[in-house]
Amino acid sequence: MTELTAPKSPLTANEFADEIRQALKYTQGVTPEQAKTADVYVATATVVRRHLMDSWMKTQQDMINGDTKAVGYLSAEFLMGKQLRNALLNAGLTPQFEEAVRGLGFDPQAVVDAEYEPGLGNGGLGRLAACFIDSLASLGVPAFGYGIQYKYGIFRQEFDDEGRQIERPDYWLSNEDPWGHIDYERDQRVNFGGKVVEENGKRVWKPSWAVRAIPVDYMVPGYASGRVNTLRLWQARSYDEFDLLTFNKSEYLDAVKPQVKAEDISKVLYPEDSTEVGKELRLEQQYFFASASIHDAIRVFYPDTDKPDLTTFADKITFQLNDTHPVIGIPELMRIMIDEYGYDWDTAWEVTHKTFNYTCHTLLPEALEVWPASLIGKLLPRHLEIIERINKQFVSELEAKGASEDQIKRMLILTDDEHPVVRMAYLATYAGSNVNGVAELHSQLLKDVTLRDFSDVYPAKFKNVTNGVTPRRFIKLANPRLSELITEGLGTDKWLEDLDLLEGLAPLAQDDEFVKKFAAVKHENKVAFADFSKQRYGAELDANTMFDTMIKRLHEYKRQALKILEIIATYSDIKSGKVNVQDITPRTYIFGAKAAPGYYLAKMTIQLINNVAKVIDNDPDVNGKIKIFFPWNYNIEVAQMLIPATELDEQISQAGKEASGTSNMKFALNGALTVGTLDGANVEIRERVGADNFFLFGMTVDEVEKMYEQGYDPSKYYEADPRLKAAIDMVADGTFSNGDRNTYAPLVSDWLTKDWFMTLADFSAYHDIQADIDALYADQLEWNRKAILNVANSGYFSSDRSIKDYLDRIWHTRSLDK
Ligand code: H53
Structure with missing residues (x-):
């Protein structure tokens, strides 16, 4: 070597x-x-x-x-987790x-x-970006992560006495950040506002204000590659410390206003996930980091010249747009080439087209960002002109291809109605070279539904790259006991660089001695998590119960409601004497979830879970057989403790809604069995680990679609299933709100009249599968054999594999020579 x-x-x-x-x-x-x-x-x-x-x-x-092309991963979020152990x-x-x-x-x-822990991301998308830059460095591919150094990350979650979520600011930079190097000498100017004027036959942008973008550099060391890449996060600073004139008039607060406004741009991460935000400040953030990053790449790849040959730009770097958040970078590169460097439109277009690719992470129409043209015009008037021209060019192209008027109207990047909007996903799909989804099913649904017109016209652009997770953080660091056992079983630790080697564990699932060792590791991890929970949360967990976990953002489509309703129904069975408490398989139900602060029903669901937990804890009839544990402020640190301790993983979203999921991969790799629907990457996980080693339930995408078409009436399910009825009645009658029937009324009413994600329709299938789960759990040897097969067959879900797929299918670049 x-x-x-x-x-x-x-x-x-x-x-x-x-x-x-x-x-x-x-x-x-x-x-x-x-x-x-x-x-x-x-x-x-x-x-x-x-x-x-x-x-x-x-x-x-x-x-x-x-001459190796680099990758620029443009992402509004990088959810890195703690750095020290990973760097070591x-x-x-x-x-x-x-x-x-x-x-x-x-x-x-x-x-x-x-x-x-820096919380510079909301959930899956931000953590994926962190896994990807780890894999890029580990594979020796030259890359930059480009994003924003928010002063406040995702809020710190607390629960009040009523079990409601409280959001507290996460001022992570109040502590020393020894990893970030602030590089004042390599700052960029980012302009906003003003107008565009005609000068000597050219369109010239006269901005009205500007922000100083200062890079903060984080090293991204590869595992065993000897390579270290850069995560460059931009901090917004003001140019004008004070407006002296105003200050002299002793209007101090007015004098610092421009400064405050500029620095607001990188002040806080939007705490939304898979939902539309659409605020002016958000667009400012997006342009801020996209513009600074593109200028930075030009500075890096064309050093010592103010006349770079940008026709070669796409050979130097390829930009991956992580969702629509950085898509404003497309008109920005056009503008830079045309206005700042004097290229003609066609040359700028060719370079821009070659440089950008777009990853879509959603199927929810409301999560595809759309900006009012008026807002773009106000903040970025020159960009609006460029988008108008792109749209015109696009329409001509569609006409030439024989698209119908209707189809063209549906596909417009800039709509032609009374209040025109810019559809960022459409802009990215048209302008970029490739569009990818993040799991097989998701990529298929993008082609068939969400971006169907585009896939009809540009079929070759559409690719799939199934997500992955880094085995360094999520097996080696999170689960040292299992890592040791894997290394023992395989006789090598090379699996950390080549996760397919885990296949070598499959035969060991038949070796009872190995299975017992594996079971012992899981038990020790459970004890460790119980100790952690006691110390951090004051919780009493029994490591001899099944650890059944659901961790993800609180969202209706993810259906935490399905799980809590099943728990309530079990509780109701105990209370009514329908089941004998002694016959119940003891389970500890663990939830981790933050709700967006403005998401009313999601917050109410959190409150409900907390109060069901309280009632069950205090009821002697339950006799400790079931328990709910909901640690507040779920984050990467908690994930690293909890995933290795989990035996049953809940991936129960409505089919066709979860783009991929990545915790499902982490759980399988850490030897949990999954109960899940045919959604996102669950489909591929089940294919790989084997249908016998996965608890499948629920409607398929087609069945869901059919039901929407027929007209869905949730109350029918309520009437037809006495267990479900009993559970919902308990929520409605005040059992979990000290007798107050109003507390959860909006939630109950939503379930009975709307239930957009069909929780009620899937309830009985979800209940039925519980019996299979309990039966298997009663045979610990069999359960653990299946868990080992999950580990052995999940090597595919390494983010190293995802990055190799991006290299082959999208980026067409490679590792640096050794
Ligand atoms: O991205 C993950 C997926 C997951 C999806 C998530 C995501 C966000 O975290 C934020 C916005 C968005 O549109 C999608 O919900 O299914 O695994 C990484 O691809």
């Missing part, structure tokens, strides 16, 4: 300890005796960064000097760290825990 591939470190534990002492002294100004755990964390991070510096610089040089693992420094820190008198885990 060449020196580049070796993650081995030249640092010994003693040298590591010395470097920590130095960093403590020269950066924090404390001795090891004076140091607090958090100081040691910061010092350790400093040492790790320093250690990665050579590889980082070499990767950048090789990227700029070589990828840099090959974990053992030295443990020894060094212990030698200094500190507990290594406490040092790791001192890091504050």
Whole structure:
């Protein structure tokens, strides 16, 4: 192996300890005796960064000097999780760290825990971006992640005494962030507002205000690749510290207004997920990071010249648009080429078309962003002109292809009604080279339904790349016990770089000794999670019950309601004496979920879950057989504890609504069995792990469609199923609201009259499958055999595989030479 591939470190534990002492002294100004755990964390991070510096610089040089096209992953969210353990693992420094820190008198885990988790994402989309940049670096592909360094990440969730969600600001930067390097010298100017005028026959944008974009650079070390890429997150700053004139008139607050406005742009992450936001500030954020990133790429790839040959731009970098959030980058690159560098339209179009690709992550029409043309015109008047021209060109192209008037109208990028809007997904689909969905089923539905007209006209653009997750964070770091057992079973730890090797575990599912070891690992993980829950949340969990988990954003389509209604029905069976409590398989139902602050029914569902938990806990009739645990503020840290401890994973969305899901992959890889619908990546997981090792239930996409067509009446299901009726009646009659019948009335009424995601229609199938689950669980050896087969057959869901698919199907680039 060449020196580049070796993650081995030249640092010994003693040298590591010395470097920590130095960093403590020269950066924090404390001795090891004076140091607090958090100081040691910061010092350790400093040492790790320093250690990665050579590889980082070499990767950048090789990227700029070589001829390997880079990837620019443009994403409004990067949900990175804590950095220290990941950086140590990828840099090959974990053992030295443990020894060094212990030698200094500190507990290594406490040092790791001192890091504050950056929450710069909402959920699946942001975490996917984080997995992807890990895989890009691990595969040695030159890449930038480009995004925003929000001052406040996703809100910190608390529950009040009534079980309601409270949102608290997440001021993560109030603590030192030793990973981010602020590079004031490589800032970019981002303009807004004003108007466009004609000068010497040219359209010239005269903006009325500007923001300074300052890059904050994070290293992205690859695992065992010797490569370190960059995550560049932009911070918005004002150019005008003060308006002195106003200030002199002692109107202090007015004087700092422009500054406040500029800095607002990177102040807060929108706490929405898979739903439309449509606020002016959001568009400002999108343009802010798209514009700064494109200018940055030009600076990086054409150093030392103010006359770059941008006709080669698409050979230098390919931009992946992570959902519609960065799509305003398309007219921006057109504008830069035409207005700033003097290219003609056709040349700019060709380069732009080649440079961009678009990933769509949704099937919900309301999540496809649409901006009023008037708003774009106000904030970005020149971009609106460019979009108008793109739209014209598009219409001509469609006419030439013989599209009907109706079809053209349906496909307009800029609508022609009274209040025209720009459909960002359509803009990206037309302008970019490729469009991909994130799981087989999702990509198919994009072609058949969501973007059907486009796929009819441009079939070759449509691709699928099934999502994946990084095995480094989600197996090795999250589940060290299982990792050891896998390595023992396979006789190598190469699976961390080639997850298909997990297939080698399949025969071991028939080896009872191995199965028992596997079961013991799961049990230890459950005990560890119970300890964590006790310490962090004061919860009492029984590790001898089945751990049954549902973690995802709270959304009606994901159907947390289905699960809570089934739990309530079980409770009602106990109360009515229909089932003997002794016959129940003891389960701990674990939920983790944040609801968007303005999402009324989602927040009410959280409140309901919390109050059902309370009632069940306090009811002696239940006798501890079932318990609900809902840890507040679910985040990556909790995920890393909970996924390895889970035995049953709930993926119960309405078929045709979840684009992919990625926790389903993490669970399968950590040996949980899934109960799920044929939705998103569940379909592929089931195909791979085997139908016998997956609990399938519920309507299919076609059945759902048919039911919508026929007209869906949820009350029929309520009337027909006594268990369901009893459960809903309990919610309505105040059992979970101290007798108050109003508390959940809106939820109950929605279930009975609307139930858009057909929770009631799938209820009885969901209940029936529970018996199969319990029966299998009673045979622990069999259960664990199936769990092992889930691990063995899920190697496909590594994000390394996803990235290789992007390389082959979309980006057409490769790793840097070693
Ligand atoms: O993206 C994940 C998918 C998941 C999907 C999610 C997502 C967001 O987190 C935010 C916006 C959006 O349109 C989609 O819901 O199914 O796994 C990564 O692709």
